[in-house]
Amino acid sequence: MSGSILEETIASHETPGTPFYPPFAVTPELEAEADERISHYPASKRSATLPLLHIVQHKFGYISAAAIEWVAAKLDLEPIKVVEVVTFYPGFRQSAPGKFHIRVCRTLSCAMGGSYELMEKLCELTGIDRSSSDSHHHPISVSPCGKFSVEFAECLASCGSAPVCMVNDDFHEGISPDKAEGLLGNYSA
Template sequence: MSFTIPKNLEAELDELVTHYPVKRSASLMFLHALQEHFGFISNEAAEWTAGKLGLQPIHIYELVTFYPMFRQKPIGKTQVKVCRTLSCALAGAAEIREHFCRKLGLDSHAHVPQTTPDGRFTVEFVECLAACGSAPVVLVNESLHERVGKGQADEILALGK
């Protein structure tokens, strides 16, 4: 697969570089934009970023492997991030995750993100999403769902079907 960056995306990234006195600073914002476009950070994307910012590929790989939001493999179309930290845990986050997993045939004991074989859903536990007053919360792609019960979890699944 050849790696090409659409012209408008490259223009957007070139503009981002101008926000910083040192090019390297733009790397996190590059990775966000590339992941949004391609769905994950491929080796090609990492190396392209390094070249663009005048860095060695290791300077990008070390970011992709450090920051939890970046991934090196594609995931499901609908990404379900269930907050697992204390306030959400007290409000039943484990049951909600279990419910998602059971409905989707995923292993609720696994400690890593899991994707359905049809590529529609990825379910994972994440750390505090800073919405503890409306626990338990679930981030579905970019939208936050609050006070999620089983009914609302089913609605989320129906939307992603």
């Protein structure tokens, strides 16, 4: 698979959030961490695909075409095999989110509790236009300043305190639309 086809397949286009993340680069630390993870799968290096993708996304914010090529090379796979994993799991981002990435639960309890209204309010407050997002290929919408991004998530496992959301790795319960401004204020830096 050539680089140009891989780049066309992966939606790692520039977003306003891109400046908040370092460009993908293979460092000795990344190599060491990857080798350590691969060592947990002596029978099949391929089984380390998910752990390596998680490392990349944690360090660089999203999975780029260059990252896919590196993971594939580390695991002796064709890049298409890594693309299949990245495009199958919605937790892997294919483009840069904002500095503060907000995932709003949209499953039944949260939807009934106002998660769709919460999403509308978050977009209004941050200037995010979700009109070009879709739920699978381009689920993330980024604010013009790149500071915030939003996407819907499936069940965040707190149905009794709906609506819930996560900002980066911080979990928030009972965030009604009228609490959206206060939530964003916690992430103003």
